[in-house]
Amino acid sequence: MDLDVVFLGTAGSMPTAQRAPAALLVRRGGDRLLFDCAEGTQRQLLRSSVGLVDLPEIFLTHFHADHVLGLPGMLKTFSLRGRELPLEIYGPRGLVDLMSSLKRVVGKLSYELRLVELEPGDVVERDGYRLAAFAVAHGVSALGWSLIEATRPGRFDVAGADALGVPNGPERGRLQHGEAVTLADGAKITADQVVGPPRPGRKLVITGDTAPNETVVEAAWGAQVLVTEATFSEEERARARETMHQTAAQAADVAKRANVGLLALTHLSNRYFGPEIAREACEVFPETVVPRDFDVVEVPFEERGAPQLVKSGALHRREPEPVSSAPQ
């Protein structure tokens, strides 16, 4: 089953010409989970290969303007399209209050909006995975999100089954599911003879905005991918502390201590272009990438290789960059 993250917006607080503000789309099989919804997110989806699908659920990390101002327009667009499917929004304490203050600009919707406020430690169960909310340190009501897949059955040993005389039929399915089978010759075969130990699922952790914090190290422990913020570089460490953000080096230190597979940094201040943030983090934790908008991080099962960044530039159509031609 495929699992990846589309970086729809990678700017911190203020957009730039290159980077839209915060939004991430997680795709797992047919599921589409949006994390944060900054101004312009509906159009970032339209401009991506994803398109503006009728997202069934949105997860918010916190309610600073640069993470939620895309909600009213997107909710409105869904309504103009005559959507009937309910939309669930999950977020920390304060979600109901936020949405009631946006009601005047959102207006009446064609579908039901379900608001779910969660606390750190709460879990949203899904088919094959769960989303666990954890505490981050941003000075406001805020949650990080950990997508944790269920343990997978062990690998089936085809050669071993052949050698034991297990026929190519439903017996193999039953063994794979942990049952024992009796063959035509009376031999009894148990699952552990042909099925390896259960294999762990994948873990993908998204923190939203946060200062370096032990709760993040704990939540991200052993994750294939940690997506976290690096609003600043070490030069601005004091400013990072003051605003409860973190530097690239601090984020890398968290990733190192959490023993993650890949660190993906986002929410860059408009001071930075990206490479300087990557350089700083890589000195502490070499497996770091700094995606640009529309880049994708793929998260394969462990036995199929390491997570990797796929640049959107790799497969793009070339189209004119808008630059108006009249005098300034």
Next chain:
Amino acid sequence: MDLDVVFLGTAGSMPTAQRAPAALLVRRGGDRLLFDCAEGTQRQLLRSSVGLVDLPEIFLTHFHADHVLGLPGMLKTFSLRGRELPLEIYGPRGLVDLMSSLKRVVGKLSYELRLVELEPGDVVERDGYRLAAFAVAHGVSALGWSLIEATRPGRFDVAGADALGVPNGPERGRLQHGEAVTLADGAKITADQVVGPPRPGRKLVITGDTAPNETVVEAAWGAQVLVTEATFSEEERARARETMHQTAAQAADVAKRANVGLLALTHLSNRYFGPEIAREACEVFPETVVPRDFDVVEVPFEERGAPQLVKSGALHRREPEPVSSAPQ
């Protein structure tokens, strides 16, 4: 003095991959006047050659979500940059109420926000031009805006002045300003001997959303450029009536009856790409253009030629079009 309109967002109600929702920037000399501020306008400015300048004033046509949802983010960005210059927002009745409902998401600003509610017939005076608010027909509190330049002095007849013996000095300036002068030889020269009749300034009219209406014909009378909406084509005429929008043919009929120089159509429904709207309008009024985002309409003084559309594609840098590459 240059005068042009940068089309920052040309979509109606729902954005598309190609078109952002409503925003227009009028540039006249050093002045920058933003008309409407849909979601993503701050980033459309960043992506244009204009950049996100500290706009001193914003003019709103009405308060539907697809015309105002870019305000909170833009106001916030100005504040994060430490802006001190007050910002004036002009709009129809209901502006104060709208901004108070957005207060929670906007938060505290570093500068003063001045809200000015106007009625049809009200005028905002500027150096060398005025902005006159006029009634449109959209079923809600709404205003169109007419930028009307002051009359210019007549053309100075250099050859005539030479023939009359007017020296190349301050006398010519006084004559240009309408005064009479007495030459060294005692001859008295009056302004009308060397200065032609006063020349009209330019008129640029922006309606925002509206059904076809006589108030628009009147306000747009003789304008160099009329920027109005063509949300629909004639096929959707009933839908246009129902929603108080207009079709391309109806907009063209207004332009024809108002005897304007150029008609620029915007606010297209996402059903349309542009050329079909242009074709329909051109059958009624051939001097019609349908700008795309970042296109510019230049409005020269009458004696220097007709207004024209400058495609943003004409001078663009080529940059990758974002298309994420991972499986959908």
